[in-house]
Amino acid sequence: MTGPLLFKDIDTPGLAGLDTYRRVGGYATVLAVLGRQTPDQCIEIVKASGLRGRGGAGFPTGLKWSFVPKGTERPKYLVCNADESEPGTFKDRELIEKNPHSLIEGMILAGWAIQSNAGYVYLRGEFGWLQKILDQAIAEAYAAGLLGRDVAGTGFRFDLHTHLGAGAYICGEETALLSSLEGYRGQPRLKPPFPAVEGLYRCPTIVNNVETLVNIPHILGQGAAWYRQWGTEKSAGTKVFSVSGPVKRPGNYELPLGVPLRVLLEEHCGGMRDGLKLKAVIPGGSSVPPLPASLLDTPLDFESMNAVGTFLGSGGVIVIDEQTCMVDSLWNLMRFYAHESCGKCTPCREGTYWMTGILERLERGQGRASDIDLLADLADNILGRSFCPLGDAAAMPVQGFLKHFRAEFEHHVGQRCLANRRRDSRMGVPA
Numbered sequence: 438m439t440g441p442l443l444f445k446d447i448d449t450p451g452l453a454g455l456d457t458y459r460r461v462g463g464y465a466t467v468l469a470v471l472g473r474q475t476p477d478q479c480i481e482i483v484k485a486s487g488l489r490g491r492g493g494a495g496f497p498t499g500l501k502w503s504f505v506p507k508g509t510e511r512p513k514y515l516v517c518n519a520d521e522s523e524p525g526t527f528k529d530r531e532l533i534e535k536n537p538h539s540l541i542e543g544m545i546l547a548g549w550a551i552q553s554n555a556g557y558v559y560l561r562g563e564f565g566w567l568q569k570i571l572d573q574a575i576a577e578a579y580a581a582g583l584l585g586r587d588v589a590g591t592g593f594r595f596d597l598h599t600h601l602g603a604g605a606y607i608c609g610e611e612t613a614l615l616s617s618l619e620g621y622r623g624q625p626r627l628k629p630p631f632p633a634v635e636g637l638y639r640c641p642t643i644v645n646n647v648e649t650l651v652n653i654p655h656i657l658g659q660g661a662a663w664y665r666q667w668g669t670e671k672s673a674g675t676k677v678f679s680v681s682g683p684v685k686r687p688g689n690y691e692l693p694l695g696v697p698l699r700v701l702l703e704e705h706c707g708g709m710r711d712g713l714k715l716k717a718v719i720p721g722g723s724s725v726p727p728l729p730a731s732l733l734d735t736p737l738d739f740e741s742m743n744a745v746g747t748f749l750g751s752g753g754v755i756v757i758d759e760q761t762c763m764v765d766s767l768w769n770l771m772r773f774y775a776h777e778s779c780g781k782c783t784p785c786r787e788g789t790y791w792m793t794g795i796l797e798r799l800e801r802g803q804g805r806a807s808d809i810d811l812l813a814d815l816a817d818n819i820l821g822r823s824f825c826p827l828g829d830a831a832a833m834p835v836q837g838f839l840k841h842f843r844a845e846f847e848h849h850v851g852q853r854c855l856a857n858r859r860r861d862s863r864m865g866v867p868a
């Protein structure tokens with residue numbers, strides 16, 4: 438895989454080691470920026486670059502950094518969100534596995550910009566193998582004087598630690614992540630106060646996604662205008678899209694924001710495999726509404742996705758073919774949300790449970806005609822009424838599936854669909 442920026446050198450043999458990383462220009466930005474550019478200058482460059490968070494919400498990164506209070510006596514923390522729990526998303530793991538030093542460099546620079554002396558990388562519980570790779574790279578950086586009390590001889594102190602969660606989707610939500618990092622149960626906290634003001638140990642904390650941070654050395658090294666050669670006015674830069682499903686070449690693709698969905702799937706992923714026809718695409722990880730095949734020419738950027746009723750989200754592009762049942766697909770997704778709901782608030786805890794039940798009976802051909810409106814009503818009542826965005830993440834796909842594929846749900850009332858009968862016969866399940 439290649440890409441113009443983050444994936445440019447990704448397949449260079451030995452890139453995970455310090456020597457190779459330095460050979461391709463690694464840590465040059467740390468040497469050029471630390472002690473030479475002020476933290477405020479760095480924040481202004483990141484603001485001017487137009488970089489928006491790659492964790493899902495797309496919040497402007499430089500603006501978030503500027504919310505960290507100045508002149509406070511309290512420690513400030515930088516936390517990298519490497520939970521990568523959104524179904525369909527697998528970009529951060531490739532970035533860390535193959536290029537761990539780029540994350541370390543991004544974190545040193547972000548730490549300098551917000552004047553934090555301590556960073557944490559929070560990895561999901563299943564990423565024990567990635568933690569080893571990252572710890573090894575961190576040890577190399579300490580040995581080379583790039584981390585610790587005197588980063589690159591500049592007098593700036595920056596320590597970096599990794600932390601493994603226990604494998605819960607909700608721990609990707611930034612406030613639940615901070616609770617988990619502190620050793621508490623991973624449940625979301627009320628916002629405001631936002632973490633930038635009151636985060637880890639109630640101190641100012643910036644939480645950023647892996648891909649966001651890996652962009653920083655490029656932006657501070659080459660400048661905002663250079664970075665803006667990719668992407669659109671409001672969605673600057675590149676994005677790593679994780680493509681899964683029945684395409685010929687699934688995987689991670691780093692492309693300029695604004696690339697049409699069709700170009701990603703047909704030119705880069707080689708189109709559908711085995712003569713299958715595309716039915717739908719979930720463009721931003723499982724939490725966003727799907728798009729029907731008729732909207733394949735929509736550009737992949739924050740604004741264009743919103744204009745067609747969905748979101749760019751995490752960039753996890755899930756492809757669904759004509760032979761796949763949408764009721765079954767949504768039931769599958771809803772089981773995930775019901776299982777991962779942390780249980781703190783009623784709309785999400787109860788709503789995901791009830792929506793799962795309704796989808797199960799529809800899928801089994803035991804649904805009632807009123808079930809479809811009931812499903813829509815439940816989703817409408819969860820959206821905007823949950824304590825954290827996980828509730829919305831469960832409700833929005835339901836609304837999108839019903840908007841574009843209602844006929845399939847109606848077909849399921851009192852009968853099973855051809856796709857399910859085909860699947861059952863393949864698996865030897867009696868009719």
Ligand SMILES: Cc1cc2nc3c(=O)[nH]c(=O)nc-3n(C[C@H](O)[C@H](O)[C@H](O)COP(=O)(O)O)c2cc1C
Nearest residue numbers: 490491492518520521522609610611645646649826
């Ligand atoms: C249920 C849920 C799961 C999330 N999972 C992740 C995740 O795995 N990785 C991530 O970076 N952000 C995740 N987020 C978004 C974070 O809360 C936060 O917005 C993000 O880490 C901020 O980083 P950014 O500004 O660099 O995007 C999740 C949000 C929710 C509501």
Ligand code: SF4
Nearest residue numbers: 779780781782785825
């Ligand atoms: S919406 Fe409520 S129950 Fe669901 S994960 Fe968030 S806080 Fe927990």
